[in-house]
Amino acid sequence: MPPPRRPARNLPETLFHWENGLKLTEADLAVDFRRRQPRAFISHAHADHIARHEYALCTPETSALYQFRLGPRRTLDMPYREPIQWGGLRLTTYPAGHCLGSAMLLAEDAHQSLLYTGDFKLAPSATAEQAELPKADILVIESTYGTPQYRLPPRRQTLDRLFTLVRQTLEDGATPLIVAYVLGKAQEVTRLLTAEGIPVLQHPKVFEVSQVYEACGVSLGRYARLQGQVTPGWALVVPPGTPPLEPATREVRIGVTGWA
Ligand SMILES: [Zn+2]
Structure with a gap:
């Protein structure tokens, strides 16, 4: 047009x-x-x-x-x-x-x-x-976090907390379940984890968006599509509202929220 x-x-x-x-x-x-x-x-x-x-x-x-x-x-x-x-x-x-x-x-x-x-x-x-x-x-200007109540810690500090929690969870033999919006935040947290040497299983809804990222030249590292079984040693990235894993799997649910 x-x-x-x-x-x-x-x-x-x-x-x-x-x-x-x-x-x-x-x-x-x-x-x-x-x-x-x-x-x-x-x-x-x-x-x-x-x-x-x-x-x-x-x-x-x-x-x-x-x-x-x-x-x-x-x-x-x-x-x-x-x-x-x-x-x-x-x-x-x-x-x-x-x-x-x-x-x-x-x-x-x-x-x-x-x-x-x-x-x-x-x-x-x-x-x-x-x-x-x-x-x-x-x-x-968009001002989603434009009020003084949003005084967020430095990104480095938040990421260190995330990596520590994910590693501890894996060492304990449990599964870290990271809840993230399917477009953007899920790919960002996947890339950050795989860069730390932590492989990621993505929920199918996250994985399909990741394929668009890959097609646009953004590599997300070592990750795969979650199909049925959870693989020990891998972190999971899932959309909000994902129900608990099967009872035999111990999970630690971690929310990554916000975009600031
Ligand atoms: Zn947005």
């Missing part, structure tokens, strides 16, 4: 407006809408940022994950840092560090610029390109 023709009337004075969601006014482009739109930018493929749009602009990796989740869709690939002209605006994606393919969107017209962050993480990630923050006149 081509971008909309420039309206004959005077150009809008604002770059964006609110229409029960963020819209780039001149380009008539919906940003991360959860309801179907003729044209939408998708920052990443989490369920709270996507819909069955008629035409979607997103990074190639987000396109792969989006279409894995919702079936074949019409998309325009926007690789990081490669500007396109769209409906009177210059649009560029930058890594957001949140999950594979996650992007911030920089929109510029002749007068001003706007940066929409989507979900983002500034710290390094094992499975997503590290966030970059281009300068802009207007900043539209």
Whole structure:
């Protein structure tokens, strides 16, 4: 689908407006809408940022994950840092560090610029390109952890606790069951564990998303699809809501939550 023709009337004075969601006014482009739109930018493929749009602009990796989740869709690939002209605006994606393919969107017209962050993480990630923050006149920011109650410990400290707990559990002959959202967090924790020499069995729902990661060139190390039996010495990564393992298996359930 081509971008909309420039309206004959005077150009809008604002770059964006609110229409029960963020819209780039001149380009008539919906940003991360959860309801179907003729044209939408998708920052990443989490369920709270996507819909069955008629035409979607997103990074190639987000396109792969989006279409894995919702079936074949019409998309325009926007690789990081490669500007396109769209409906009177210059649009560029930058890594957001949140999950594979996650992007911030920089929109510029002749007068001003706007940066929409989507979900983002500034710290390094094992499975997503590290966030970059281009300068802009207007900043539209996701603020999931934007209140003072979220003072999180350093990532290194949290990871050390996780690795210690997983190793202790395995040494005790039990199974560490790590509960993680199927897209993003599950692949991140898998990569972190396998890099520590801890092999991972993934629940089938996690494993199928991991295949999209692998197809996009993100290797997750030594992991396999869980089928029936739990293998001693391996950690499990499963989605939230997974019932307890069979009674004969001693499990230690570990939740990895949040994205900060
Ligand atoms: Zn997200």
